[in-house]
Amino acid sequence: HQGVHPRLGVVDVVPFVPLVGSTMFEATQARDEFAEWAVTTLGVPCFLYGTEKSLPDIRRQAWSSLIPDRGGPDGHSTAGAICVGARGLLVAYNVWMSGDTSAEAAHALARQVRGDGIRTLALNVGNRWQISMNLIDPLRIGPDIAFDRIAQLVPFMQADIDHCELVGLLSEAALKKISSERWDELGLGVETTIEYRRSHGYHF
Known part of the structure; x- marks a missing residue:
């Protein structure tokens, strides 16, 4: 995987954003369910962002003072890790x-x-x-x-x-x-x- 943008994995960021008719609570649930699926099915660890911590926080601290919230402490050998978030529109x-x-x-x-x-x-x-x-x-x-x-x-x-x-x-x-x-x-x-x-x- 090559590119100039900072990234932790091949699939770097998966955000869940509540649109009309949905809530941030539902987005957070979807985030957590996706992270569990990614770990269980793909074996790719996930960092979670949202109200707990921001995406820039994860980029600064990943693999040093911060380990994935789901999955093991090391990245997948070819896929790295995924940042999975629940956030508002940006x-x-x-x-x-x-x-x-x-x-x-x-x-x-x-x-x-x-x-x-x-x-x-x-x-x-x-x-x-x-x-x-x-x-x-x-x-x-x-x-x-x-x-x-x-x-x-x-x-x-x-x-x-x-x-x-x-x-x-x-x-x-x-x-x-x-x-x-x-x-x-x-x-x-x-x-x-x-x-x-x-x-x-x-x-x-």
Whole structure:
């Protein structure tokens, strides 16, 4: 398994997210049931995240001060381990930088944008830098705010923005908080919402 994103296994993260008609309690139950299945059926140990601990906590401490919550203390010989979580909706969002952006500038951007409601990494993918972000409270800090924080910093660094990328979907409520005039710039649209996909026959 090769890649630039931090990972603990071939299947790195399996999140259970309550949507309309379900609760966090049910998501936590589903998380625990999946972890038991993964250990029993596949022999892959699982770290659990949610109210007890966060995914970044696990990434920092796994295999040192933290062992899997389900399964043995060692990873599977070929599959590693799985992080299984119960959490609310978040938005995974990437801002790709121009080809002449330096590593120093990309890491500085990630550090300065990281903080309240935004988790960031600077990743080099195909000789291009991206600021990879998880927006953990997208109704408060959405893609527009995250983008603007980066855009305000790039004039002072050896960097420029190339394009943006939504990874997965966002809620209709999060999209509606952003002016429709900015959707193209931010790589968003009605078709990128969970509600649109559900209404067009996609099942979650």
